[in-house]
Amino acid sequence: xKIALSAKKHDLxxxxxxxxxxxxxxxxxxxxxxxxxxxxxxxxxxxxxxxGIQTVELLIRNEVDTVVTGTVGPKxxxxxxxxxxxxxxxxxxxxxxxxxxxxxxxxxxxS
Amino acid sequence: xxxxxxSGKGGTGKTFASVHLYAAGCPDTFLxxxxxxxxxxxxxxxxHDLQRRDVYRQVPVIDHQRCRTCGTCSSFCxxxxxxxxxxxxKTFPDLCRSCGGCTLVCPEKAITEKPYEVGxxxxxxxxxxxxxxxxxxxxxxxxxxxxxxxxxHELIIIDGPPGVNCPAMAAVAPADHVLLVGEPTPxxxxxxxxxxxxxEELGKPFSVLVNKVKTTDDIISRWCRDHGYRNVGxxxxxYRIRQSCVNGELSEAHIPVFKQILxxxx
Numbered sequence: 427x428k429i430a431l432s433a434k435k436h437d438l439x440x441x442x443x444x445x446x447x448x449x450x451x452x453x454x455x456x457x458x459x460x461x462x463x464x465x466x467x468x469x470x471x472x473x474x475x476x477x478g479i480q481t482v483e484l485l486i487r488n489e490v491d492t493v494v495t496g497t498v499g500p501k502x503x504x505x506x507x508x509x510x511x512x513x514x515x516x517x518x519x520x521x522x523x524x525x526x527x528x529x530x531x532x533x534x535x536x537s
Numbered sequence: 538x539x540x541x542x543x544s545g546k547g548g549t550g551k552t553f554a555s556v557h558l559y560a561a562g563c564p565d566t567f568l569x570x571x572x573x574x575x576x577x578x579x580x581x582x583x584x585h586d587l588q589r590r591d592v593y594r595q596v597p598v599i600d601h602q603r604c605r606t607c608g609t610c611s612s613f614c615x616x617x618x619x620x621x622x623x624x625x626x627k628t629f630p631d632l633c634r635s636c637g638g639c640t641l642v643c644p645e646k647a648i649t650e651k652p653y654e655v656g657x658x659x660x661x662x663x664x665x666x667x668x669x670x671x672x673x674x675x676x677x678x679x680x681x682x683x684x685x686x687x688x689x690h691e692l693i694i695i696d697g698p699p700g701v702n703c704p705a706m707a708a709v710a711p712a713d714h715v716l717l718v719g720e721p722t723p724x725x726x727x728x729x730x731x732x733x734x735x736x737e738e739l740g741k742p743f744s745v746l747v748n749k750v751k752t753t754d755d756i757i758s759r760w761c762r763d764h765g766y767r768n769v770g771x772x773x774x775x776y777r778i779r780q781s782c783v784n785g786e787l788s789e790a791h792i793p794v795f796k797q798i799l800x801x802x803x
Contacts (some may be wrong), residue, residue, distance in 0.1 A: 475674055476617025476632045483611075483620055501629050509622040 427457045429528060430485050431521045432495040436464060438522045444496025447471070447478030453521055454488055457529075478502025482509055494524050538803055539693045541571075541712035545728025547699030549720035550748040550772070553782065554795070555696035556581040558716075560787050561795035567690040570666035571708040572698045573656065573679040579666060580785040587659040592667070592682050593652035594675055596630040597639050603647035610639040610648060616674075631672050658683055680707040687711075692803070701731045709736065714802055715743035716769070721755035729757065733766065744769045746798065770798045 432449035443449035455462040470480035482505040492512040518524040559568040570578040608621040618632035656669040667683040697708035744767040761768040781788040
């Protein structure tokens with residue numbers, strides 16, 4: 427499974443971006459390899475309109491299954507649903523904390 | 538004669554100036570509120586029984602039977618209003634600018650257009666306003682719709698939107714003269730400078746009304762002097778103006794100022 431997390435800086439221990447469409451970049455964590463990569467969301471985040479939808483397209487290109495972020499607008503939500511990407515919203519401050527929260531939650535569900 | 542009231546910065550007193558120009562004008566004066574994202578000139582007018590007409594524009598409809606999800610339409614759309622999401626194409630009509638491009642590029646001819654409501658216009662014999670639906674981006678479309686419904690009158694006042702952008706240009710397009718309302722703050726000066734540059738580029742004649750003046754030598758008047766721009770009036774910061782605005786009333790004491798401005802402009 428691939429998990430995308432919205433981030434403000436190139437640092438897992440830095441702030442999670444609470445805005446989905448306007449996030450600078452995404453960390454994509456692969457639960458099988460337990461490795462992560464970074465993808466820039468520059469194009470969507472600086473778009474005059476429709477940033478959330480373009481961000482969903484970026485996630486689709488990167489074959490993301492679940493996205494972790496703060497808040498998502500109505501259009502992006504509709505796009506995520508259409509793309510079949512699971513949305514997980516969190517109030518955690520850092521990317522790493524948000525990822526841990528999701529992973530431990532998944533563990534509880536699956537055990 | 539058509540006078541558009543503009544400013545660049547918001548909150549400098551465009552609507553204040555527009556409704557007072559309207560009140561100070563000849564009996565055959567018409568007012569058009571083109572600040573379609575937040576029209577509020579009506580608050581000052583005694584206009585009842587306005588006629589209402591919905592405003593539509595064309596947006597794409599996908600025939601999912603024909604669509605092969607090739608993504609040509611979504612990569613063509615500059616506004617992100619069509620997205621290829623996995624194995625389906627979704628449209629977001631609120632983002633659409635009705636260019637019709639998607640219908641032309643689709644290799645399967647799977648896209649047609651249908652009318653989509655973007656807001657409405659309301660009008661009487663002396664007044665019109667456009668009201669854009671919340672979330673719609675069709676600002677310019679709505680402003681042009683309002684302007685196209687303005688009947689012939691001796692004097693037409695257009696209350697423009699804030700900004701120095703496409704909507705503001707759409708509102709100044711039909712004007713014979715533009716009245717810039719300047720607020721003597723650094724932000725106000727910055728924006729009115731950009732507006733003046735845009736109008737010079739367009740070759741639109743304009744003059745300046747300085748509003749909310751607190752000092753004897755304000756920065757907007759100085760800017761007018763330095764650049765040789767025509768300063769047609771100064772309105773001092775006055776709590777009675779704020780009071781009358783809050784009550785939705787005209788400031789009777791200021792009508793003569795606007796009569797004088799009209800005399801200079803016409």
